[in-house]
Amino acid sequence: MADKKIPYKIYLEENEMPKAWYNMRADMKNKPAPLVNPGTGQPLKKEELAPIFCEELVDQELDNDTAFVDIPEEIRGFYKMYRPSPLVRAYCLEEKLQTPAKIYYKFEGNNTSGSHKLNSAIAQAYYAKKQGLKGVTTETGAGQWGTALSMACSYFDLDCKVYMVKVSYEQKPFRREVMRTYGASVVPSPSETTDIGKKILAEHPGTTGSLGCAISEAVEVATKNPGYRYVLGSVLNQVLLHQSVIGLETKTALEKYDIHPDMIIGCAGGGSNLGGLIAPFMGEKLRGEADYRIIAVEPASCPSFTRGKFAYDFCDTGMICPLAKMYTLGSSFIPSANHAGGLRFHGMSTTLSQLYHDGFMEAVSVEQTEVFEAAEQFARVEGILPAPESSHAIRVAINEALKCKETGEEKTIVFGLTGTGYFDLVAYEKYNNGEMGDVIPTDEQIAESLAKLPQI
């Protein structure tokens, strides 16, 4: 098997696709800390979460024990429309770099939402429909999650209200039209349509928004409108659960060709892609069955893992959401408007935070211009224009491959190519025109927002 010719793209057969999601928490000795009610300081109970989230999703959120959760037939049907996604051997990139490393990427961009976000969107829409809801609200940063949710809601005939971070709304007018084509309504955040939006606008006139602000607005609308719930595209345990489909497919594809990865690299904003990609590999690592280097890559302009604090914090800027114990820059942290694309969240998945804290993974931050350099290089040889988010992982994969070139080691690198950059052309234009810079927060800036962490 070891010398079996590996194709450029490994596609699983339909019957090889996962029938259950995998929940990493089941294999963690130190479970992620529970969400906490900011009012009482006590762990949130199901009853407290149910007004915000769909019931079955609350169960998934709180379940730290069940390792495998069956994927409902309806969701598997939808998955078959755009999955399995290919695991690509980056032959052309390897040759360009003249590296002995073997590079693979799991490409999640071949669907109209342009990213992996659809994997969880369709699951969340399904459970909302099953509960008999009228619709859902959400926020979107780069627009990938909003598009994915619009598609999912259209499929299950649910109303969809999207609060879109203002800077992305302005940079990505076309995203709005895709969402509208799928029947969603899209509001730039912060907006005058919510109390919290009005408050943020009053305090920070001219703000370009943040994922935290948009979350606050979407939650407010969901809780004030009967028949609506809030859904979230990242950070939450349930989202990592759904996204495990990425890692499960990746693992099956690797095993088909007897490939043993040395390291697995993913970009990290809230953690949905990374958590999904690494899930089954982390499972083996947690159970002591195998070892891998697992590397989270984050932007230097929003470095929660590498410069944040592992502490309880609000998930939203408006401080109305539950508290989560995570690596955070403080819920008042807003990354520079110069930062392109997503990965703008101040915090990080509680599960990934715990795993990082316990030494099961590494984290590294990279600057924006080097990310776009890697994106351009990748696009030119691999033929895919990558999303800025995904390009963080490309940057580090290339760096690791170049290290192999120096040492002569034939390491096997797997990274997550979460999406395409079709809607990030304003950022590419800036880069093409040499107008893109790096803006890294000062220690004082981070200390200032961390000083506002809730006391718990």
Add this chain to the structure above:
Amino acid sequence: MADKKIPYKIYLEENEMPKAWYNMRADMKNKPAPLVNPGTGQPLKKEELAPIFCEELVDQELDNDTAFVDIPEEIRGFYKMYRPSPLVRAYCLEEKLQTPAKIYYKFEGNNTSGSHKLNSAIAQAYYAKKQGLKGVTTETGAGQWGTALSMACSYFDLDCKVYMVKVSYEQKPFRREVMRTYGASVVPSPSETTDIGKKILAEHPGTTGSLGCAISEAVEVATKNPGYRYVLGSVLNQVLLHQSVIGLETKTALEKYDIHPDMIIGCAGGGSNLGGLIAPFMGEKLRGEADYRIIAVEPASCPSFTRGKFAYDFCDTGMICPLAKMYTLGSSFIPSANHAGGLRFHGMSTTLSQLYHDGFMEAVSVEQTEVFEAAEQFARVEGILPAPESSHAIRVAINEALKCKETGEEKTIVFGLTGTGYFDLVAYEKYNNGEMGDVIPTDEQIAESLAKLPQI
């Protein structure tokens, strides 16, 4: 085999991908009429074409006899980066329509150029490189061909100058940035950079351009600059040859599951997608081995098959290119600016024109708003936002499926989904806002431009 479960997506294995292109002309009794020198009125010889086109491409252009042309190893390598493309069973669309018809589509949009155009772009760039050229020039309408050529030139390190129809240049600013990311230079056409551009601007100030104008400009630049040749993304025989990879893959995929199509539907602008999709099926039909309904779908605003004349005409508005015998609206015909996307060419592939003339295929024209209706319906159930061009084929596929619903016939429909609509959001916005209309040329308009056909 007949009851073998058909997956949502049929992907061929790498070793099942075509190793040779198929040339329909070899099986045609009535060959397409030769290109003619507008000065002499005589069929063009290789020596006359060589200053415009790459040598090996001229050979392919003129070769009416060789049925199979080996695909060079370098091109097959590039194909493996983004091919095979999936043949998708439109289970969700079938269910939505409640039709007994079985609908399949060959999806060519899963690459960064967003369309099938890359299939020929990489071939043409390869032959240009092989000939030792510095670079190539071309025109682009909707931007798909220009993007594809930019990617191909970047891969082979060739300079790439793209003349982009002005209306598309303005409607699709992001296309320009993708091309720039791949290192191409992009000029809106008509422009002041060429003699013919200046002439057209003087005669038609404020024109939104046409593919014909842009062709004239690109040809002028190629012939005036040593080391450059002109390449074209549609219409030509060589392009249909390269695009046969679409039909060959489709046929292999269908045969794997013992599926026998009743009809094959493709959109037609210059004919590259349609000619590629139908190639091997038409081959069987020409050889009397099988029969299929083959349907070309064109926009009512640019209806060369259905309202044009089968006659010799210039391929370009500037009247400097060779004459081709084809269905044409006259080289001075410019479709309404209200018409969205590509399919703006006044003429049609000579090969397809001959086949249509000889009764081997049908043609139908559809109006723009019904096309976008079909696009939206398709996007919502199949999860892919289609290009406006491709949506012409979707419209007719849906119409045919609805006829089956009436008659109860379980026909098998295959159509070409040539690309994604990610860069057509201005058009979708217009449609979403109810601002899109149908503009159909009057008989007088068409008669006027046909009156200017060259006498030959």
